[in-house]
Amino acid sequence: MSFKKFDFPESPIQIIEHPLLAQKQVILKVKRDDLLHPHIAGNKWRKLKYNLIAMQQQNKSAFITFSGPFSNHLYAASMACKLFALEGHAIVRGPHLDIHNPTIRMARACGVQLHTVDRATYRLRHNDDYLMELQQRFAHCHIIPEGGSNQQALVGVQELANSLPKSDYVMCATGSGGTLAGLINASSGTTSVIGIAVLKQAEYLIDEIIRLAPKAKQKSNWQLMCDFHDGGYGKFSTALWQFCKMMKKDCKLPLEPIYTGKLFYALWQLLEQDFFAPGSHITAIHTGGLQGLDGLRYRQLITN
Structure with a gap:
């Protein structure tokens, strides 16, 4: 069974120039994973790739996953269905489906079958009994968790980690914890790995990161910063x-x-606070998600 169709060229590195960086004598490189693929960008593809391989290895003919109605994960999963001619199902937090939402429109155009549930049911997405019931109902499907964060995802993030330049700090945005867990798994003791939580009261993610990457419990070179959520998810x-x-x-x-x-x-903000010593080399991961701007415009949260 060949999986070469899932291989894309590595994304580029961009060196950022800015007066604040020059003043603080810090080198900032950005891993432009938003340019990983023209249609399935960023960490969402890193996480999906080995889930799709696992789906084929398990002789499953389709996948089912979970998402909010404006989710980057839903966008990436839908595009994968279109590009690779896959059957895909998504359980979408509802209870109502706004067919004018640009992410939902794109998912439907890609042929993804959307199943709306109320918020109480959606909260069961990590419940073992609910997942077992779902697997019986969709016996031909490989189940991919919300955001794609599972053990298969970590293999994809390992590829990302192996492509990074040598750095004193590696930083990423953290939503479900999978990207940060994968970076911690692959990090050397000389690199500090920092996740910036994008949701409020995200301390619970520390346990999730350790569950995904047990090595994290013994490592002291990482942290999740929970004070930069800017109001919440x-x-x-x-x-x-x-x-x-x-x-x-x-x-x-x-x-x-x-x-x-x-x-x-x-x-x-950390630069302004002199968090990084002069001479530090930082690599920040651009995890993609730029198509989310369409959803923000649709909701009139931004105007340009």
Whole structure:
């Protein structure tokens, strides 16, 4: 069985130039995983890749996953269905489906079968009994968790980690914890790995990261910073959005304010606080998600 169709060329590294970086004598490189593939960008593809391989190895003919209605994961999974002619199902947090939502429109156009559930049912997405019942109902499907974060995902993130330049710090935005767990797994003791939590009260993710990557319990070279969520998941301030626009204009780095914007906004605040010693080399992971800007425009949360 060949899996070469799932291989894409590695994404590029961009060196960022900015007066604050020069002032603090810090080198910042960005792993542009938003450019990993023209249609399935960033960590969502890293996580999906080995789930799709596992699906084929288990002789499953389809997959089923979970997502919110504006999810980057849903977008990536839908595009994978279109590109690789796969059958895909998504359990979408509802209870109602807005067919004008650009992410939902794209998923339907790609042929993904959407199953809406109420919020109480959606909260069962990690429940073993519910998952067993779901597996019986969709016996031909490989189950992929919300966000794609599982052991298969960590193999994809390992590939990302192996492609990074030698750094004193590696930083990423953290939603479900899978990307951070994979980076911790692959990190050397000389590199500090920092996750910037994008949701409020995210300390619970530390246990999830250790569950995904047991090595993390013995490692002391990583941390999850939980004070840069800017209001919580899906929320952002005017100041953060203005920062995103500044980074695109001045540094040629496109960002969105839900994930990558919070990462770089936090990084800039840490620079101003002299968190990084002069001479430090930082690699920040651009995990993609730029198509999420369409959803923010649709909801009139941004205007340009």
